[in-house]
Every structure is written in structure tokens, then in C-alpha cells.
Amino acid sequence: MEQDAPKGKLIVFSAPSGTGKSTIAKAVLGQIGELSFSVSATTRSKRPGEEEGVHYFFLDKKEFEERIENGGFIEYEFFFGNYYGTLLDKTSEAIDSGRHLLFDLDVKGALNLKKLFPLDSLLLFIRPPSMAVLQERLIKRDGKNSAGLQDRLERAELELGYAEQFDEVVVNDDLDETVKVVTEKIRKYLSTH
Ligand code: ADP
Ligand code: 5GP
DSSP: OOOOOOOOOEEEEEOOTTSSHHHHHHHHHHHOTTEEEOOEEEOSOOOTTOOBTTTEEEOOHHHHHHHHHTTOEEEEEEETTEEEEEEHHHHHHHHHTTOEEEEEOOHHHHHHHHHHSTTTEEEEEEEOSOHHHHHHHHHHHHOTTOTTHHHHHHHHHHHHTTGGGSSEEEEOSSHHHHHHHHHHHHHHHHHHO
């Protein structure tokens, strides 16, 4: 009997905003060639250095809501005043062609993805060393007077409460060490599943 072609796996990073997920993701993607970044859609505005189709697909609210209506998202959430969602067509296309994807999702999005792909997903929760360090990183990235700072810190407390539902938890203290540990965990998962 002919065997089904191997499907791509889903590796999901979740962490309170500012913990270092994107920084870690970039380094890990540089080390694991067979892993591609899953580009989400969002209605938030671009940060300096962000590119359309690379970091996000930037949609306006109307476009995003039309896609929701048309069943275009595997999952989506609304927080910090904006929508964020995983595009169905891009994800199915990658997985069906056997490509492994790395997702950067909030905790609810991550747990929803696990429900949809229980056997093919690895959920990694990345913790900041402390709330004080998280605040420093947010200020370093967005500036001290960023409008979203307080919202992000409040949401961080809530997200930290979900850590134990993840497959693995890693503390992002020293960046090089975190990248090493996370890369090893992903390699091990991909070679055994
Ligand atoms: P996230 O994607 O989780 O929102 P970012 O990757 O944008 O977070 O990181 C937030 C800020 O913290 C950035 O300025 C980044 O350079 C910095 N950062 C990330 N990891 C570390 C680390 N281990 N030590 C010090 N600074 C870090
Ligand atoms: P940021 O605005 O810092 O890029 O992202 C804010 C939050 O949105 C982060 O926690 C990030 O993981 C989450 N996020 C990004 N894309 C998606 C998505 O497609 N779905 C969900 N549920 N969360 C997302």
C-alpha cells in the first residue's frame, strides 16, 4: 500500500510580548533549515524594520473581518486593540507539502492549534527571567512612553499562568543559551515525530 507523504510539523512559540520570541525565532530559523516562519495576519501597525509578508501580513480591520467571515483563519484573537490570526491557506499549503512551520502565537492561539494538531505540534512557552526584566525589554524595544506598555505587562501576568499547559518551558535569560536549548528541543522533536 502506498504511504501518505509526510506532513509538516508545527512548532509554536508563546511568551508574553517582549520576552524575546521574535529574536529567538530568527536565530532558530537560521539554524534549522527545514523550518519556515508562519507569517500571521494582523491589523496592528508596522514596527520599524518590519516587512509586509515577512513579519506579518498587515491588513486593515475591514479586510481582516472579511477574512474571518470567509473562514480564512485557523485561529485568530483580538488583543491590544488589534486582530492577530493564522491564515488557513498558507498553513495548509506548507503542512501538506511537508514543510515544518514555526509559529509565534499568543497562549490561546497556541492551545487552539494544539487541539487541531495534537500529534503534530510542539508547544514551547518562553518565560522572561522576571517581570522587571520583561519591562526593561519592552522599553528597550518600544520606548518608555509606548501606549501599549501597561497593557502588555498586564497581559503578561495572565499569559504566565498558561505556561504549565505547554509541552516545554524555557526561561530566556542568556540569549545564546536559550537559542541553543530551544534549537536542540526542536531538532529532537522533528527527528522523533
Ligand atoms: P517578543 O517577540 O517576545 O515580543 P522581541 O524578540 O521583540 O520580543 O524582544 C524584545 C526585546 O528584548 C528586543 O529589544 C530584544 O533585542 C531583547 N531581548 C530578547 N532576548 C533577550 C535576552 N535574552 N537578553 C536581553 N535582551 C533580549
Ligand atoms: P506583537 O504585536 O508583539 O507582534 O504580537 C503580540 C502578540 O500576538 C504576541 O503574543 C504574538 O505571539 C501574538 N500573535 C502573533 N500572531 C498571532 C496569531 O496569528 N494568532 C494569535 N493567536 N496570536 C498571534
